[in-house]
Amino acid sequence: MPSGNTAAGCGGVRVKGDSLHETTHPVVTATAADDAALIQASLADPERFAGLFDRYAEEIHRYAGRRLADVAAADDVTAETFLTAFRKRARYDLSRPDARPWLYGIAANLIARHRRAEVRRLRALARLTGDLPEGGEQPFEQTSLDRVEARRLRPRLAAALAALSCAERELFLLVAWAELSYEQAAEALDIPMGTVRSRLSRTRAKIRRVLEAPR
């Protein structure tokens, strides 16, 4: 296992501020065409922001539901994603018509926070049950999170996910599960396109190694 791989070590994703982007603008889809216009209108008329919720709440909830073990957590992450977006709307880059990468970036950050809380909870539970790490190679909390993941995913795939660092996992799942384009993922995570390409190719190689390894 690579070091720095425990879920506890998953820091939050940097949520976009006003830093520079070398990304090209994403392809404009019909439904997303006026997200920027809607966000701009919500500066004067805050209630208009609910329109963004109506467009994307289901989609964000679906992603959160895939990433988190329980539904209540997905409910919370979804609600908080839109509240956070609302608070930050004045800093939204209006040259970006599609708000989904921005929303996914906020959601990813909140999901990372939730996973840390889950680790704390598992650790607390371990103290109660005296369930100590087996083998000692991986910390208890990581193996438990993996177990949670394995229940919902084929165990082999779950093992491959577990082999990723937090940053790799975050990017990879935005592309594989949320089906963001490389450009959109770069926007969501506020990282340059070059980083997205190199990180993804490293991630894919890692996954291949786990999937091809003899059992």
Added chain:
Amino acid sequence: MNEIELFTNERPDPAPYDPGAKAMARDRLVAAARAGQAGARPAWRRPLTLATAGALALAGAFVAAGVLPAETARRPPAATVTQARLMSAAEVLHRAAGAVAEEPAPRDDQYIVVKSQTMYPAFQMGSGKESRYLYRTNRTIWLKAKASTDLREPYGVLTVENLEPKEYPGWPIPEEAHEGVGKSETLPLVNCDGGTMPEHLRTDYAALKRLPADAAGMREHLYAASKDSKSDFRDRAAFGRAGDLLRETYLPPAQRRALYEALATLPGVSVAGDVTDAAGRAGIGVGMEVYDGVRQDLIFDPATFELLGEREVVVDAGKAKAPEGSLLASTAQLEVSVADTAPAAEDGCRKN
């Protein structure tokens, strides 16, 4: 297939977004927009993850899901409490509305069967001394899905099993309270004095399914009977009518949703956390003070948001003349079903 496509194809299927939870999230966003307090962190968020025991005790109801945090308990790990969230009455009711599922509709010639456990106060006067106690029963009621408005027509059958009484706070249990304990009786439901049931008070299924299926219309119905009264009395009367629509009845899903949403708009409705129904099931109370120092709650399951039962509790010892926290009424609705027939009961009215 590359690794990305492989994972896309094998994505876990997430649970659908619960409409109640979604409505709540949207409401909260709109509330934040209206309040203009973009930077404010809503209070309910504070104990989101692994609240300390102190935060749990703050106020309001909390919803439990998952595993328990070490800080709050030395109970065995099998217990299931955690992720506490403070919810407002409106949030609980939105969730309850969102949780109402579609169900098959009974026919007018069938019976609605409701099993419940109840505790209510009994006040007895006469023979020079007053007594009070809390009488407890197991009840099963068979109600015609469509009842006649002529009260001389039986509208159903009731079997009652008498359970051990409990003490009304501060009053000794009178001997007669124990009479009949352990015995069951089956009674016809009929009003021998006759008369006609006013349309707006009916609670038979045929009448309930004609009630408004939208929150505004339902709210109007709740207030209809007390049009000419004082305003705070009207709110209590509206809450009382809501209880009548839910107690030992079958309120169709559309009307039940509308009722919960309508209740969320009643002034004075608040949440009481950590309550139990007559069967000992833990729940969230939603209610208000309904008469002198006594608060009435509808009790909802903290996980499924189904209605569990009701309770009445003393909130003002001075006004209620009983210690604060005393439970005066407690019910548990255990099962609602549909049947083609009801047990035979002797006709209670002598035909002269």
